[in-house]
Amino acid sequence: MFCLFYLQAKEALENGEVPVGCLMVYRNEILGQGRNEVNETKNATRHAEMVAIDQVLKWCHEKGRDRKEVFEHTVLYVTVEPCIMCAAALRLLNIPLVVYGCQNERFGGCGSVLNISQDDLQHTGTPFQCLGGYRAEEAVELLKTFYKAENPNAPKSKARKKQ
Amino acid sequence: MLCHYCDAALLEKVLEVDSNVFKHKCCSIGIMEPQCKKQKTRVLSTFTWEVTPVLSDEKLCEVELLEAFAAPIINKKQTSCLIKQLTCLYPLNNLPHIKRVRNCRDKSDHPLEIIICLLQDIPNREVSLNDLFPEGKANGLGEPFRVRIPAYQPLTRSQFEVASQHWPTTFRENKQVTDALQGHLFNTEEKAKMQTFMEKAIEAATVGKKMGMEPVGAVIVNPATDEVVAVGHDCRNGPNPLLHAVMVCIDLVAFSQGGGAFNHNKYHNCCFKAVESFPGEHAINIGKPLLPSNDHSLRGNIVNGLPYICTGYDLYVSREPCVMCAMALVHSRIRRVFYATSFPDGALGTKYKIHTKKDLNHHYDVFKGLMKDECQFLLS
Numbered sequence: 001m002f003c004l005f006y007l008q009a010k011e012a013l014e015n016g017e018v019p020v021g022c023l024m025v026y027r028n029e030i031l032g033q034g035r036n037e038v039n040e041t042k043n044a045t046r047h048a049e050m051v052a053i054d055q056v057l058k059w060c061h062e063k064g065r066d067r068k069e070v071f072e073h074t075v076l077y078v079t080v081e082p083c084i085m086c087a088a089a090l091r092l093l094n095i096p097l098v099v100y101g102c103q104n105e106r107f108g109g110c111g112s113v114l115n116i117s118q119d120d121l122q123h124t125g126t127p128f129q130c131l132g133g134y135r136a137e138e139a140v141e142l143l144k145t146f147y148k149a150e151n152p153n154a155p156k157s158k159a160r161k162k163q
Numbered sequence: 164m165l166c167h168y169c170d171a172a173l174l175e176k177v178l179e180v181d182s183n184v185f186k187h188k189c190c191s192i193g194i195m196e197p198q199c200k201k202q203k204t205r206v207l208s209t210f211t212w213e214v215t216p217v218l219s220d221e222k223l224c225e226v227e228l229l230e231a232f233a234a235p236i237i238n239k240k241q242t243s244c245l246i247k248q249l250t251c252l253y254p255l256n257n258l259p260h261i262k263r264v265r266n267c268r269d270k271s272d273h274p275l276e277i278i279i280c281l282l283q284d285i286p287n288r289e290v291s292l293n294d295l296f297p298e299g300k301a302n303g304l305g306e307p308f309r310v311r312i313p314a315y316q317p318l319t320r321s322q323f324e325v326a327s328q329h330w331p332t333t334f335r336e337n338k339q340v341t342d343a344l345q346g347h348l349f350n351t352e353e354k355a356k357m358q359t360f361m362e363k364a365i366e367a368a369t370v371g372k373k374m375g376m377e378p379v380g381a382v383i384v385n386p387a388t389d390e391v392v393a394v395g396h397d398c399r400n401g402p403n404p405l406l407h408a409v410m411v412c413i414d415l416v417a418f419s420q421g422g423g424a425f426n427h428n429k430y431h432n433c434c435f436k437a438v439e440s441f442p443g444e445h446a447i448n449i450g451k452p453l454l455p456s457n458d459h460s461l462r463g464n465i466v467n468g469l470p471y472i473c474t475g476y477d478l479y480v481s482r483e484p485c486v487m488c489a490m491a492l493v494h495s496r497i498r499r500v501f502y503a504t505s506f507p508d509g510a511l512g513t514k515y516k517i518h519t520k521k522d523l524n525h526h527y528d529v530f531k532g533l534m535k536d537e538c539q540f541l542l543s
Contacts, residue, residue, distance in 0.1 A: 042422025043414050044472050044494035050405070054424075057403055067404075084517065085490035089405050092487065106524060109490070113522045114515065116486055123508040126484060 006101075006135065008035040008048065009079045009142050015040065019142040022048040022078035026070055032056040049078060049086040051118060053093065055152050071095055079139040086111035087116035091125035099131045101139030211536060214501065217512040217529040219519035222318045226325040228311040230257075230282035235273035236264070241303030245277055252296070260316035262331040278330070279307060316462040318346060343530075347361040357501060360384055360479040361534045363394055368408070368481050370543055371396030378541045381408040382530065383416055383473065386498070390417050392476060395427075409480060409488035413495050416473055428541050431449035450538045481507030481538040483531065489517040491525065499528045503538030535536045 008021025012035035024032035034051030038044050056074065060067040071093040076082075079101040082090060087109030090098060098110065098117070109116040110130045116125050218341040236242055246263055255261055255278065264277045279295055292304060307409035312330040317323035320341050323334040342348040349357065360382050368380030385392055395411030406425070417423040473495035483502045484492065492500060500511060501516065511529045512516045518527045 026219075037424070038494075040422070041424045042420045042472060043417035043424050044496070045410060045413055045491045046424050054403070061402060078438065083490065083494075085487050085494060088485060088487035088490065092405060106522075107490075107494075113520065114517075119514075121486070121508045121514065132253070143525075163489055 001061050003029060004030070004033065004154075005048075005077050005079060008033055009139070012036045013142060013146055016036070020048045020078065020080045022052050022076060024052045024076055025072050026056070026074040031070070031074065047083065047086050047087060049076065049082055050089065052076070053089065065085045066092065075099065075145060077134075079135075079142065080104050081108040081110050081112055081130075082117075083088045083107035084114050084116055088124060090128060091116065091121065094126045095128055096126075097131070099134050101132075101134055102136040102143070114127075173326040187471075210358065211319060211344060212358075212532055212534050214349065214350045214354075214357070214530040214532050215496075216340070216515065217321075217518070217531055218340070218344075221315070221519075222340065226317065226322050226329075228329060229314045231312045231330075232279040232282065232285075232295065232307045233310045234279055234292070235267065236275040236277055236309040237273055237305050238303035239274060242275060242277075243352045245303060249277065249279060252256065253284055258312070258314075260332045260334075261312055262333065265331050273305060277304070278312065279304075279312070282309070295500045305518055306408070312543070333399060350419070356389065357479070357533055359537075360391070360477075361481070361501065361503065363391065364408075364481050364512050365534070365537055365541060367394050367396040368538075371408070372541070373401075376400050377407075379480065381409040381412045381478060383412045384477045384479065384499075385475065386477050387475065392419055405487065407485065407488050409484050410491060412478065413473065413491055416476070416495070420472075469498070477501065478500050479533070481534075481541060482506050483511055483513060486510040486515065486517070489515070491500060493525050496525050497527050499530070501530045503531070503533055503535050504542065505531065 004019045005023040008023070009019040010021070012021060013019035015035075017036040017039055018089075019036070021035045022033070023030055024034075032051075032052030032055035034048040036048050037046040037051055040046070056070065057067060059065070060070050072095075074095055075089065075124065076095055076098045077100075078098065081100045081102065081104040082098060083104060084107055100110070105112050107113060110132075111117070116124075117130050155163050212231035236245065242264060247378045255263070261278065264275050267274050267276050285294070290307060292307060293308060311331060313326035313332050316327045317332060317334050318337075318340070320336060321344070323332070323336070326332050326334075339348060353456070364380040364382045364485050366380065367382070368378045371380060372378040377399055379397040381393075381395055382391055383393040384390065392411040393415035395415055397408045398411055404426070411425075411427070414423055414425050415427065418427075473492070475498050477499045478492065478497050479501045481503050483504065483506040484500070485506065485508055502511065505513050507512050509539065512531060516529075520526075
């Protein structure tokens, strides 16, 4: 089951998105599967985690379940350490545990750039535990493949323009 | 029947009949005619608020000093030779901002003084020239003495002034930062515009508050044209607890570019956007847009003839963004953020300064205090 979020990441790559995929599992049931959808939606906040969160919210709505109780018992499996934004979002929803592949040196919010998962933030939900390194090499390989090809939607960097 | 926003009778100009919500056309874009007239007089009045820049800790900190040895240059002709010699013997690799030689302050018998090395470079604390130059080539130097020199390049004028009292350094002045620190960055006309945009955010916040949301509103503006691109208010107590006002606005900008992820009509019609040009422009009668035309950051705005997410745009938000929203603005490449009141877990000054975080790939300017009292009132 846990390989599924790597398939999500591959699907993102095939669609020209940053290859990050995730799963949200509530009591052994997959409630959400997400992959990066930033370029598709022209919304830079549509990271895999945010997409999966929306699916869980939809599930709760359809099943008439209390979303607070559901998120408090949901584990996130994600190929890359959640960014600062997603880490804050996960806190706000009181998700207790995140299992991730490789570290996110550029944006990581679970220790790499900031430690949003553990910092003392009284008004931002509850801190969560992190387990990193699950099939990390695979996650790094996917990212490398993507960044080799460059993000076609990003504006050209100033340095490159001068050439 | 009453309008959903202004509670006035709906006779005509009904825009939407969706989910049993009706509203005036003018309300749907958040602008009502009489307000434009009000702005005309406000330009002449003074403002009850002041914006202060939220600068990085590096820009605000005290000048840090390092202990060093310096010596007078007795023979002025030896100066360039001494510089070469010392650069080899004691390179100040991590201190490129330090000027090795300075003019002597008290205009005594020797006109110049030179830094020999940092105190930490040598084991003994009390030294003579012989200790400093084991090979004995220190021609033209006087007795060494201890000085304190600035550890970092000054980033603001006030840091530069303090640093210069100790030892001369290079300083590349950022005129914007100097002006901002002195409160001279925005003129009356610009402030009038900023106030109009923030009023729009407050208006949206008020609507949200009535619906049981957190009283936070936000507006995204294209400062090159003064167009309001998106207006939104907090929706966290609706179906999606992550739809804070900033997240709503970011998605509405995506909609304005043919994308978007949420159906904002479903959320009780509480979010809306306006792509019409900003009507206040006419009333305020100002030729110059808020963004100076020579600003290079605008260049990255257009990709294949289309704007790229929030590049080049400004955000006006009634309350300091949380971590999630502040980072969402980094990802969205916002240009500037103006907020009114602080938030205990705020990420743009209170708990973090995400907009100045060096490791991140995008940075933006942040100003706080715009219409602070009005927004404080909103929160009460």
